[in-house]
Amino acid sequence: MARYNYPPFHRVIRVMCSGRVDPLFIFEAFFNEADAVMVGGCKLGECKYSEGNFQALIMGEMVWSLMRLIGLNTERFKLEWVSTAEPVKLVEDMKAFMLRVRELGALGGIEGKTKKDLEFCLQSAISVCKNIQVRTAFGNIAKELKKMKDFSLETISKKVGEKLLPLLKSKLYEVEIKTLIQDGPKSLDFLVEKTGAKPEELSAILNKIMKT
């Protein structure tokens, strides 16, 4: 029986299906000092639960979108589909991923974020992942694509871009601004710098926050 060695830098969390993986889990993992996260599942089309891994594709797209928004390198998150009869592929995938992560280095480094910055943006991302509106939009895309029977990457990225991304943006900035102004008012320039958003994107959110 062949046992293939691979680098010992990962820790495994078992779930029943890649479809169980909540976007929240990924950002919790980053928040808890993971430098990278990989989600593995059955080969596409061979899901034991019929379409869990297709749904995980949408989850992946959402995670990458949010990573981009908070300024994390998207290569730190990966989906990999491997059949149980392909140990070699799994090992190769893991090796390649770990090699790449080694190049990227510790989380925050290549992104130019201090420990505090990292904590701030990841905590914000976690809040966004728990947000009811964001989750409803995420669930609705899952619903729609299932109905369309179309889980192609083009359709997924189109739908996430159209229906989820604007919401992710506004909720993220809202959460971030709220955190930033907790201890007193801040200048727009400061907020723009911290959130990485455009001034016009922030003003609408600021207005909304003022009202409440």
Place this chain on the structure above:
Amino acid sequence: MVEAGRSPNIEILTLTEVLEVEGGAGDFRVTIRKNPRYIDPDKCTACGECMKYCPRLAVDTYNANLNFTRAARIDFPQAVPTKYYINPEVCLRLNYETCQLCVNVCGPKAINFDQKPEIKTLEVGAIILATGFGSVPLKALEKFCYGKYSDVVHSIEMERLTCVSGPTEGEVIRPSDFRHPKKIAYIQCVGSRDLSCNQPYCSSVCCMYAVKQASVIKEHKPEVEITLFFMDIRTQGKGFDESFKNAVERYGFRIIRARPGKVDRVNGKLALNYVDEDGSVRREYFDLIVLSVGLSAPEDAEKLSKVFGIKLNEFRFAKTNYLSPIETSRPGIYVVGAFQGPKDIPESVIQGSGAAALASELLHEGRWTSTVIKKYSPEDIELMSGEPRIGVFVCHCGVNIAGVVDVKDVRDYVKNLPGVVLSEDVLFACSQDSLEQLKEKIKKYKLNRIVIASCSPRTHESLFQDTLREVGLNLAFIEMANIRDQCAWVHSDDPIKATEKAKDLVRMAVAKARKLTPLELQGVKVTPSALVIGGGVAGLLSAFSIAEQGFEVYLVEKEKELGGNLRRLKFLITGEDPQLFLKDLINKVKNHPKIKIYTEAVIENISGYVGNYTSTIRRGEASEIINHGVVVVATGGKEYRPSKYPLDGKNVITQLELEERLDKGAKRGVPKKIAMIQCAGSRGEELKYCSKVCCVQALKNALKIKELSPETEVYVLYMDMRAYGFYEKYYLEARKKGIHFIRFPEDKRPIIEIQNKKPVIKFWDILLQEELELKVDLCVLSVGIVAEDVREIVNMLKLPTTEDGFIMEAHIKLRPVETVTDGVFVVGLANGPQPLTEVLAQARAGAGKAAIPLAKEFIEVPPIVASVDEVKCIGCSICAEICPFSAIEMVKVEKRKKAQVIKAACKGCGICASHCPVFAIDVGGFTLDAILEQVRGFRKEDQEIKEEKKVSEI
């Protein structure tokens, strides 16, 4: 395989031969010889030390002799039982009384060279033969210089070469120089359709597997050029044509219709000579030639025949009747899979379920009389409800873990984690005495959460769960940290990092253990009756079989009469009388005390879930409400009438119409010149798919014509003659009788014109490369089969259909008669076009599967299911709509819409939980809290040296 291995009611006797079978159906006495394994399976932990140290190399037959293994071995990691064995033919100890290395290195002392063959007698009611197929005669391979040139390999060898767990780890190399071949040729029908080596039949599966293998090769090495040499392309299974076409297009395979002759070797390359379809002789060079070998009867077929007292057919396969395809010549002995005839996986699985139904019919009176049902002590509520008291057991697994991971270090590290009351290391956590100790420790230290740091939950979780249940703990209160397969085994080169990883994994498992909540083991009561929709032959046989197995059946047919399409079949290619068979079956169904028949009836409504369906049956004005546990959908199909052809019922008719005319006999006279056109409207014309039955139907009718009127000239125009399996012999017979077969290419289909009231067929002759005309008296179209329009039923049962309208099976290979909705089965033409004999097997299979829930008073719901917190639920219905198993319904609770899980239908995947906007739905065993706690456990609390590390979620 794993499931069968785990069932307490399946005793797996490996290395065992049947010596004698006495008695008869319902009461057999079977004498067996159990050959020694030399390794005690109860003690073996599959650690692999014996194989590692075994000095005796042996040829690895599992890997088609391409590799070496050891005398002490396991064939492949997922083997069942997952235990090693010693091959007595090569073992040094057994042959020369030397060595014994394995005895010394085996931690659990499982090796026992004193084992002797045991002769035993088993008392059984029924016997199912599933011996599989044998290899084709070497002669068939040697024709293509197999054995002479090492770069001629056969497809079984190729299968291992392309397999990532095979001898080359999936690397395709040619044997002569270990280089990557750039040009590969596949030669089909090796040892099939070959009279010269006495294998005249078609092996049915090779066309499809060849293109599969070729696709795998292309995926690994896109630059390889692959040419496949076919006689006919026989991809007649459900969805096969489409897959074949897609693969050819996607990978750019070259398809040549020719049977290559000579192979010779020139300058390190293999030369193939063949005659093209247009008659030209060609010669081409390849780096590697793959022979697509067929399926033969088992090598010891004659011995099987003698021992079991069953007859063989002319090709040495088990003899069965066209109308009872699973029954051997001896009552009570059934045959399934390739020993019955060459067939693919879905067909084999269908026959397997069909044989189970037959056995259950035969033995239903004795049901539950010798079944093993395990009893557990009641749960200790007081112990379970207290604060988490975690016991951690770190397993050495002999040297498997301890040889790499510092087990004692891990054990001590764990002691300080919050919630941990006890932390110990054990030599083998799964050994019987360790399990006894585990139970004692649970009682002594009042442990209510257990973490076992050892191997994979896949193989051992159920064992530990069982142990917990024996002392009154809920089965959910165990968490396994896999520090063997996912740590020690794969990081053997770095013990320090491996130990660190083991600590992390255990810490994360302990974190999750703190949040474990009990799982409920519940039973759903079952109404022991079935609704069968459709009174054609599939529905009739399913209903009959379910009733014979002892359950009530409601059989609903929309027409006035039972019998469906079979009423139109007048004779069979094998000679039996289908009308006699149908009449007999209808009588048996009508007179069966357990079957209630509703004709001219429709299903108005079906609601419920497995075990508990309620349906409304309407007959004219009257309607009746029935309760039933399962549904068998046998709604059938019908002849397709292609619009592109001038079908007029007179000079241009369908095969079924011809059959009716022939049945009325020669009295009216058989026309002198008849043409049959295959695939009329099928395979990409109007219907996309192949209907599987039409080629054989054409052969049947053509032979009948020749029987009635030998002087009549019959022309069959075809794309591929799909006379698969034993039907090939009728194709041969038809050719011998002078029936003309003319092939047309897919893009140049024949055109029918009516001139002077006679059909004239214009067709493209491939050999002459020109258009020819054929004036005939009668033109017969081989039209396809379409599914009946049963949209309403499909919607009520939430069944997905294929693009072509056939109901989709839960898994094309492994669950061919089940649907995605639990308790709903689909058989017959509603499932897909197929000949009568396959419909019969499938109808029995459906009945066999349907009887599983019916036979149990309660269905045990697997404990890992979703549940809804009604207070949190906002009734958005996202979960209900994305659930792949329709296991969530929206109900009104105090005027508000709430999601509710149908536990009996839930499979526990958790897609609902990851998509709930308010985290109101959660999955047992993998709750949000527990997973988050495990993720948080990834962070090292005590500021150990921070280093690169990752979480991987699998």
